[in-house]
Amino acid sequence: MRRRRFLRTLCMGTCGVLGSGLAPHTVLAQGEQFHKEAMFFEKLSDQRIRCLVCPRECMVDDFERGYCGVRENIGGNYYSVVYGRVCAYHVDPIEKKPLFHFLPGTTAFSIATVGCNMECKFCQNWEISQERPENVDATDIPPGKIAEAAGRYGSSTIAYTYTEPTVFYEYMIDSATEGHLKGIRSVVITAGYIKREPLERLAGEVDAIKIDLKAYSEDFYEKMCSSSLQPVLDAIVVARESGVWLEIVYLVIPTLNDDEGQIDLMCRWLLDHVGDDVPIHFTRFYPTYRLKNLPGTPVTSVERARQVALARGMKYVYVGNVPAGHPGESTYCPHCGHVVVKRTGYTVLSIDLDEGKCPACGTAIPGVWT
Amino acid sequence: MGMTRRRFLTDLAALSACFPLSTGLTSNLLAGGGDASSGKMSKVVVVRDAGVLKDGQPLPDVVSSMLEQGLENLFGCDAVEAVRGIFGNIEQVGIKINCLGGRPLATRKEVTYALADLIANRTGNDYRVTIWDRSERELRGAGYEVATKGQIRCLATDSRGIGYERSIRESGNVGSKFSRLLTEHCDAVISLAVLKDHGIAGISGCMKNFYGAIHNPNKYHPNGCDPYVADLFRSDVITTKHRLSIVDGLVGIYSGGPGYKPRYRWEFKGLIIGTDPVAVDRICLELIEEKRKQMGKPPLKDDGRFPQYIFTAGSSGIGCSDISDIDLIEITRKV
Numbered sequence: 001m002r003r004r005r006f007l008r009t010l011c012m013g014t015c016g017v018l019g020s021g022l023a024p025h026t027v028l029a030q031g032e033q034f035h036k037e038a039m040f041f042e043k044l045s046d047q048r049i050r051c052l053v054c055p056r057e058c059m060v061d062d063f064e065r066g067y068c069g070v071r072e073n074i075g076g077n078y079y080s081v082v083y084g085r086v087c088a089y090h091v092d093p094i095e096k097k098p099l100f101h102f103l104p105g106t107t108a109f110s111i112a113t114v115g116c117n118m119e120c121k122f123c124q125n126w127e128i129s130q131e132r133p134e135n136v137d138a139t140d141i142p143p144g145k146i147a148e149a150a151g152r153y154g155s156s157t158i159a160y161t162y163t164e165p166t167v168f169y170e171y172m173i174d175s176a177t178e179g180h181l182k183g184i185r186s187v188v189i190t191a192g193y194i195k196r197e198p199l200e201r202l203a204g205e206v207d208a209i210k211i212d213l214k215a216y217s218e219d220f221y222e223k224m225c226s227s228s229l230q231p232v233l234d235a236i237v238v239a240r241e242s243g244v245w246l247e248i249v250y251l252v253i254p255t256l257n258d259d260e261g262q263i264d265l266m267c268r269w270l271l272d273h274v275g276d277d278v279p280i281h282f283t284r285f286y287p288t289y290r291l292k293n294l295p296g297t298p299v300t301s302v303e304r305a306r307q308v309a310l311a312r313g314m315k316y317v318y319v320g321n322v323p324a325g326h327p328g329e330s331t332y333c334p335h336c337g338h339v340v341v342k343r344t345g346y347t348v349l350s351i352d353l354d355e356g357k358c359p360a361c362g363t364a365i366p367g368v369w370t
Numbered sequence: 371m372g373m374t375r376r377r378f379l380t381d382l383a384a385l386s387a388c389f390p391l392s393t394g395l396t397s398n399l400l401a402g403g404g405d406a407s408s409g410k411m412s413k414v415v416v417v418r419d420a421g422v423l424k425d426g427q428p429l430p431d432v433v434s435s436m437l438e439q440g441l442e443n444l445f446g447c448d449a450v451e452a453v454r455g456i457f458g459n460i461e462q463v464g465i466k467i468n469c470l471g472g473r474p475l476a477t478r479k480e481v482t483y484a485l486a487d488l489i490a491n492r493t494g495n496d497y498r499v500t501i502w503d504r505s506e507r508e509l510r511g512a513g514y515e516v517a518t519k520g521q522i523r524c525l526a527t528d529s530r531g532i533g534y535e536r537s538i539r540e541s542g543n544v545g546s547k548f549s550r551l552l553t554e555h556c557d558a559v560i561s562l563a564v565l566k567d568h569g570i571a572g573i574s575g576c577m578k579n580f581y582g583a584i585h586n587p588n589k590y591h592p593n594g595c596d597p598y599v600a601d602l603f604r605s606d607v608i609t610t611k612h613r614l615s616i617v618d619g620l621v622g623i624y625s626g627g628p629g630y631k632p633r634y635r636w637e638f639k640g641l642i643i644g645t646d647p648v649a650v651d652r653i654c655l656e657l658i659e660e661k662r663k664q665m666g667k668p669p670l671k672d673d674g675r676f677p678q679y680i681f682t683a684g685s686s687g688i689g690c691s692d693i694s695d696i697d698l699i700e701i702t703r704k705v
Contacts, residue, residue, distance in 0.1 A: 226544070289538070
């Protein structure tokens with residue numbers, strides 16, 4: 001099955017599985033657009049716009065869109081053209097995001113629109129992230145309906161994921177607000193390529209953020225992601241300072257970012273700037289999109305990265321995309337080594353915490369557990 | 371379509387008439403249509419006619435005449451012979467127009483159909499012509515009617531049954547899916563762009579026109595589109611099919627582009643024609659800069675949007691960006 005087919009099947013299949021809650025909404029014909037005035041931009045002369053959501057600060061002329069392809073200048077005003085225009089939704093374990101210290105064992109009602117403000121050569125969802133809205137079938141789901149659906153299907157959270165939620169910022173904010181009104185929390189799965197002001201606002205509206213730190217190298221970000229590292233580092237600090245729950249993912253790619261020295265430098269930076277108790281996940285790469293010439297990451301590579309991080313002093317270090325049951329999937333008390341959350345794959349086998357503390361030694365385990 | 375004896379002789383005659391045998395068609399085109407007698411690398415013809423617009427609208431007969439005169443001066447032979455020489459025995463010719471600016475600033479129908487008629491109906495070669503852009507909405511907004519059948523079709527990438535290729539082609543540091551109109555429905559393509567200023571790229575000419583042939587033009591706009599315009603044009607699918615670049619300068623804008631701004635409307639009343647897309651864009655840059663100066667606007671460089679991509683394209687071998695190496699033929703009628 002091709003990936004496009006898979007994604008469509010995922011979307012449509014979920015409609016069927018989930019019942020009638022979302023299916024009655026309009027399936028948009030290609031070319032239609034959902035417009036919502038954008039947040040964070042400034043108007044310039046001659047109907048030009050400067051977008052202020054992400055560090056690119058795109059200058060966008062009338063009739064044009066920003067780098068993300070989903071924010072458009074229409075007559076000197078700036079609009080999101082994917083507001084409520086959902087191209088993929090699914091109920092996922094929260095562990096799949098991955099968020100390991102945030103409501104373990106629960107599910108996240110996960111949604112995406114088309115678009116991304118980066119272009120990673122290894123993007124696993126490139127058929128939606130690198131597309132324009134006109135080219136992808138979508139379902140119209142207003143924010144209130146998202147929150148309703150999440151509640152109806154027993155999800156504790158709404159996850160903004162699969163593509164880059166920064167580009168559908170307005171929809172994410174409104175969905176998070178609607179969710180909170182119904183007791184549903186929100187988590188953001190992002191590459192962290194976002195400016196300070198919108199991130200601070202976002203952090204006040206959502207409950208957890210997972211940031212992909214794709215490498216600790218400007219060169220990597222430039223060549224492999226058409227972006228830059230420093231704004232992502234800045235975003236990690238802003239997210240941490242905001243108090244929102246934060247976890248980091250590092251996709252280990254053979255020969256490109258698997259150097260142990262580089263990983264060690266990254267861990268030192270994390271220790272210096274966000275502390276030792278931010279969970280970090282080292283996950284395996286699979287060949288895809290424009291990076292099919294490399295092999296998949298050996299399990300030993302993520303295991304080595306984990307050891308480097310632990311040796312440097314990071315307390316909660318995980319491996320991902322590994323055969324289920326790997327010991328690096330579970331959470332251990334950093335003081336006594338007691339297994340406080342035991343996982344296999346995306347399944348939580350046991351949670352052994354006493355009001356957020358290790359039952360064996362009483363050490364507080366940071367996270368949002370209830 | 372197979373090559374018949376009659377066809378072969380016709381093509382040979384066209385070649386001999388239009389191009390010195392010492393240079394030959396292929397090398398001539400690759401060199402940007404340069405004129406050996408002038409010693410220049412590339413030739414660009416600018417045809418202007420003060421009477422081409424009536425009440426702001428193009429007069430089809432005048433447009434057709436301008437087009438033919440331009441081609442005759444570019445190739446040194448009759449326009450019909452020139453077209454035969456350009457396309458030889460291929461079957462499908464695409465004309466990539468630019469409808470982004472809407473009806474006031476799209477490639478004019480009068481220019482497009484004059485060219486399509488010349489290719490499809492007057493050469494006797496049964497060329498099938500496809501006029502195309504990225505969306506039917508934009509085509510209609512520019513006054514075109516979608517036509518799926520006939521010798522001259524008008525289609526968009528989002529027309530039923532078209533779409534983009536499924537696989538990614540690399541263009542420099544960006545990967546793109548190309549319109550199947552370009553990859554499968556055209557054996558050769560003409561870029562028929564509009565003379566206009568562009569807020570990011572400086573100018574939008576015949577090379578940047580191919581942004582409308584890919585699924586993700588938004589990924590090609592950083593750094594004033596440099597080197598992205600050149601990277602895209604260097605894609606095999608474009609370099610092997612591009613034959614001719616024409617910029618519709620009947621009505622352009624010298625500032626505020628790419629959208630139409632009435633206050634910057636500019637009735638240049640001309641067509642800019644060449645086989646070298648870099649040289650054509652380079653001449654367009656000169657024209658726009660000159661107009662801006664005349665209207666009290668700063669040079670594009672001072673505005674922070676000098677189109678460096680033209681020179682990147684020149685240095686990467688696509689064509690000639692050195693103005694001193696461009697043989698510019700200016701034809702001014704009825705002034």
